[in-house]
Amino acid sequence: MTSTTEAITGGRLMVELLEEAGVEIVFGYPGGAILPFYDELYHSKKIKHILVRHEQGAIHMAEGYARSTGKLGVCIATSGPGATNLITGLTDAKMDSIPILAITGQVSTDAIGTDAFQEADIFGITIPITKYNALIKKADDLARHFEEAIKIAMGGRPGPVLLDFPKDVQLEKTSVRKASALKIAPHHYERPKVKGDPQEFADALNQAKRPLLYVGGGAINSFASAEIKALAEKANAPVTTTLMGLGAFPGTHTLSVGMLGMHGTAYANKAVLECDYILNLGARFDDRVAKYQDFAPNAVRAHVDIDAAEFNKRINVDHILHGDLKDAIREILPFVKGGDRTGWISRIQTLKQNHPLDYDNSGESIKPQDFLNRVYTKTKGEAIVSTDVGQHQMWAAQYYLFDKPNTWLTSGGLGTMGFGLPAAIGAKFGNPDKTVICVTGDGSFQMCIQELATIAQSKLGVKILLFNNNFLGMVRQWQELFYEERFSESQWSYNPNFVKLAEAYDIPAMRIEKKSEIDKGVEFFLKDSGSALIEVMIPAEEKVFPMIPAGKSQQDLIEFKDLGKLKK
Amino acid sequence: MKHTLSILVNNHPGVMSHVSGLFTRRGYNIDSIAVGVTDNPEVSSMTIVLNGDDFVVGQVKNQLLKLPDVLRVQDMAYASSVQRELVLVSFSISENNRSEALTICNGFDVKILEMTEDSLLIEFSGNSRQVSNIIAVLKPFGIREISRTGQIAIAYRNQNAV
Numbered sequence: 016m017t018s019t020t021e022a023i024t025g026g027r028l029m030v031e032l033l034e035e036a037g038v039e040i041v042f043g044y045p046g047g048a049i050l051p052f053y054d055e056l057y058h059s060k061k062i063k064h065i066l067v068r069h070e071q072g073a074i075h076m077a078e079g080y081a082r083s084t085g086k087l088g089v090c091i092a093t094s095g096p097g098a099t100n101l102i103t104g105l106t107d108a109k110m111d112s113i114p115i116l117a118i119t120g121q122v123s124t125d126a127i128g129t130d131a132f133q134e135a136d137i138f139g140i141t142i143p144i145t146k147y148n149a150l151i152k153k154a155d156d157l158a159r160h161f162e163e164a165i166k167i168a169m170g171g172r173p174g175p176v177l178l179d180f181p182k183d184v185q186l187e188k189t190s191v192r193k194a195s196a197l198k199i200a201p202h203h204y205e206r207p208k209v210k211g212d213p214q215e216f217a218d219a220l221n222q223a224k225r226p227l228l229y230v231g232g233g234a235i236n237s238f239a240s241a242e243i244k245a246l247a248e249k250a251n252a253p254v255t256t257t258l259m260g261l262g263a264f265p266g267t268h269t270l271s272v273g274m275l276g277m278h279g280t281a282y283a284n285k286a287v288l289e290c291d292y293i294l295n296l297g298a299r300f301d302d303r304v305a306k307y308q309d310f311a312p313n314a315v316r317a318h319v320d321i322d323a324a325e326f327n328k329r330i331n332v333d334h335i336l337h338g339d340l341k342d343a344i345r346e347i348l349p350f351v352k353g354g355d356r357t358g359w360i361s362r363i364q365t366l367k368q369n370h371p372l373d374y375d376n377s378g379e380s381i382k383p384q385d386f387l388n389r390v391y392t393k394t395k396g397e398a399i400v401s402t403d404v405g406q407h408q409m410w411a412a413q414y415y416l417f418d419k420p421n422t423w424l425t426s427g428g429l430g431t432m433g434f435g436l437p438a439a440i441g442a443k444f445g446n447p448d449k450t451v452i453c454v455t456g457d458g459s460f461q462m463c464i465q466e467l468a469t470i471a472q473s474k475l476g477v478k479i480l481l482f483n484n485n486f487l488g489m490v491r492q493w494q495e496l497f498y499e500e501r502f503s504e505s506q507w508s509y510n511p512n513f514v515k516l517a518e519a520y521d522i523p524a525m526r527i528e529k530k531s532e533i534d535k536g537v538e539f540f541l542k543d544s545g546s547a548l549i550e551v552m553i554p555a556e557e558k559v560f561p562m563i564p565a566g567k568s569q570q571d572l573i574e575f576k577d578l579g580k581l582k583k
Numbered sequence: 584m585k586h587t588l589s590i591l592v593n594n595h596p597g598v599m600s601h602v603s604g605l606f607t608r609r610g611y612n613i614d615s616i617a618v619g620v621t622d623n624p625e626v627s628s629m630t631i632v633l634n635g636d637d638f639v640v641g642q643v644k645n646q647l648l649k650l651p652d653v654l655r656v657q658d659m660a661y662a663s664s665v666q667r668e669l670v671l672v673s674f675s676i677s678e679n680n681r682s683e684a685l686t687i688c689n690g691f692d693v694k695i696l697e698m699t700e701d702s703l704l705i706e707f708s709g710n711s712r713q714v715s716n717i718i719a720v721l722k723p724f725g726i727r728e729i730s731r732t733g734q735i736a737i738a739y740r741n742q743n744a745v
Contacts, residue, residue: 149597163651
């Protein structure tokens, strides 16, 4: 549906369409090919623009905003290098199904294809890493592309979209615009009817003696937390979540068995081996969770997903429901009977007691697990936590218990170092009243460290928890366990003085090295609503356990207590 | 096993890249691809032949249907569809074997487009096996140039007639 009104420039129309869709904040970086758009943005009273220091920061901020609010994240870049700097973030958003609208400037239509200054075929480059993309060649086509892009980003399985916007099209006048109101509100778009038989689905669950719910990131995207809780409680079934699903089911609930997979809890991974029915709710049998076809070897497998292409992609399943998770669970619930599963629940309790998350906290050094526990207690579990990628990410996933959806922001599928800091910034802009903590490591932090300036410029209260072991810790862990301690290029022989560096950006900072300083450190770092950085020196040899070695399955899980056996 | 997929797509720039890019990204090999616009100028029809078991083809179909510009994907069973390919071949002849060449062309229902003293340019259409056959038969003469369109396909309306 389009209507005709007074002619305005393409750039003006884009700003108006963003405003009408409800976009309140965009993250970007200006440049030659996007200047007409920026000139129109200058006049907007509804849209706040956050100036970043690198386009990768802009898109991760948009992701942090989208992941923590459920709304569309919007980022802007100019043509050529500006646009190509978005590539990592687009891939990240594609892998984790995050709704992002990336707007890029492009050289004028008459210069396209001539290797013009700052020209890149961003349309061609981003085909495999966007859910949808378009090069807008006429201002008259703008409204149509814009509508399609937002619907595709937000609808079904969400994902990133990119609109490439030549400079002359931003200046061209058009009177063709949208009539119907677009919305970037979560869960706004019409969802197709659930396909499959909910009763057959529920029957299999009812017959199970040892059912297990396996909850993924789809639960966050579908806002299905309440439904999952109702289902788990009605069926009396334990719940494990993937890394992406943390928070979709309360981590403190008695039925929670925490995270499964490569660094999941031992009890979750053992529950997978012992269950006789596994119900996958919006996860994708990712290879870090389900390595082989013998995943959950004794179980009837069922799968609910909005993306039909996920069914039987890696693991074959017995029952399928295709549709939005929230809707699907609502259809299953009436058929679910509350069985007596006392035996199974007590078996889970025994597993929890015999195979707890564990680490050695003797000695004077600070253990990251301990520190994270203290942060969890101090924030009462109510912070939004973003992470980078590596050991600190897994410790945060294990030791900060997430009770609410949209409070855990991590790069799951792509494993993007550099994600944490900008994601925390985006989340803080979306949730100004909440405590937002970026948990990072000395390796990851340096990948987008320039965004400290964005924090300073906006006087934003982002808390940075930096674990420093002067190593790429996860790489070191693999080298120690599987490469006979050949630490090839994983040690930082130079690290900056992170405290001074933060202070250079007017961010209060402190370093702690001894266990006796932990309380002081936690207090300093969380004392007020302003930004702060705490650098926590941790032992380089500290490892993440449990661990399923790459390429192995649940049977091969190594716990902390097995470490001695492994090293002999 | 060979599968023939008939795919209807929006006739927009970049759609071809989206479709072929999907094959590249997932590591599936395309045996042949043929594209042309349908009676509706907004819609193109693609025929893609690929090698793969039912799992691979199922995955390809599911992934194709995720692309916003893909309108329909049909796996064409050989028995219930017509499949054709066009080939143009230029090959050498001499005085000694000219009549032999012409006899072959007659027998195969080949159209002769040009004949010179030492060459023949022919056009042939048929299913892929027939096209491969005619190429094999002409090979001993000495093939100078060859151009195949790739396969196109359409389903029979009456599926019981087979």
